[in-house]
Amino acid sequence: MATACKLIDPDSNERLRWQSEKLPFNAFGASLRRQFGGRIQRVSIDAGFTCPNVDGAVARGGCNFCDNRSFSPSRRVRLKQVSEQLATGIETVTQRYDKVAGFIAYFQPATNTYAPVEQLEEVFRLSLSISDRVVGLAVGTRPDCVPESVLELLERLSQETYVSLEFGMQTIHEPGLRWMNRAHDHASMINAIDRSRGRGFECCSHVILGIPGETHAMMMETAVEIGRLGFDAIKLHNLYAVEGTPLGDQVKSGEITLIEREEYIHTVVDFLERIPPEVIVERVSGDAPPNFLIEPKWCLEKSSLRLAIEQEFKRRGTRQGSHYTAPDILPHLRPRPADETPEAIRAQIDLRRRLPVLKMEQK
Template structure:
């Protein structure tokens, strides 16, 4: 959900609203408050989706870092209906926070566009119609799982609702994607964002820093690519290791070295300095519950990590966008390409019958 581009009369139009608030980057929570006039919280929904690199459409085994139970509480219990998850999530958030203006229905675990289009429409509309407290929809997916039929669905929903689609890019470097067992390449991400842009919904991107084999220069190349492709928002987190994954075995065998906290802080600041100032920063770190996390332990203290990132910005005297250089070709001037969704995935989305596992009813 993009923030209101019109600044208050008391703020110069050349100064971003977040700068006027004394922030060092365009933080998600503050952006939501500016848009909605109060606190808005995401409610994570697990509708029972899987992924094409799990079920064999493009690969098996899934991403080597991924155990969805560690990313979403809903995967740690028997799944409830989408409506019940929203009801319970809203109740839980209201107990934690005194004043909440509204909620975003966030389809988070797995690949949340990997189902027949008509069924996707039903499940998204079910969430949006849950009640007036639901202000919009956020959907996490892979860049190879958004054929034009899915993007047209989001475009239709965005005519009446705030809609955000989050693409799991992770890195622009194909060697890193192969290491992860993503089973797509960076070309799928470029194709997806160039087809999605300008349809009325927000396009976000998810990035992982500290992928083995990636140098600082390579991570900055990914930052420049994120800036050049014109995403509306970005999530950044460190590579961390959870139980039940191939990475956990590598860590215990001593064959995988993870980024230390100080290096991560420096890298995040370097990354954000290269992004356009209007891009919303939804996350600057990631963590898993103690029962799932293997390493690194430092990512559990998110508050401390955020303070250190903000302190490093202030020590340097920089902010998000300080080192941003607009691309030669504006993102909105890039032509819309032909759909390159893999045929094996397209068939699963556009040709197969309804999936009984999705938790609608």
């Protein structure tokens, strides 16, 4: 059995070692091995959160592509307590992989900063206490759901453990955000990252490629924004359609056609060539369980897709950052703005009483 591991000098130049290792990009798995000295696996946790574009705080209906069952095993079965989910996940991963050095508690479904901040601290600290093999947290959220109280909490936690805050940016273009029913604009993302940067936790951006109406040039503008805003990590996903969503219905009817495999491969390589070399690439594609996925079927072949992306880098003789141009104002010199979290959301986080839906206590 593997023993617990600790973060290894996170302020060093380890994020550029991938270049000397002749890799095409700064892959997440290898980066974690360098940081922790062994294989680290994430375990998805569903704490029962909702989203402000679901409950009416800013909109209703949720994102048009989103069915939480498609990316969270825990929402496809009875919602279990956080402690039980994490313990079960650790056991499952340990059986699947040899020599796992540690685990990251990944709060994935819905908006995982959209609850009273005292309750957020309780659930986050619970996940860290389940096992000494849990080496950190990853928290998925929206850019309009990180008031100062949440950022201060994550800053405190980052002084004790590894913390990654994953923002669903998706795109910088307003038509795409409106099409998704995100109910926030890109200015919200700029405000959030400019307030989050430099607090000791990792800032990750989730981007979707292949949004209807977005040209290749528009997707490259999103790539440039990754460096301009100073994200530490990125997740790239192809737009895919699952059952039970508005997007799924549009794909079935033929109203929307999703990006083809070869176009996606070239777009990913173009995108990564334009981001800073030190940015960690956490994912290069997305998928869903086969019984939920409508299209594209090619995204189920994750290993061959990643290999094709690596081969395209080799064919071009390029790598991540080959076409990166530093912005006029470096990210660490950008001023920290005032908190522009919408009041309707702030009320849910800073003022509201405990949410009974959260599953925290261990029985």
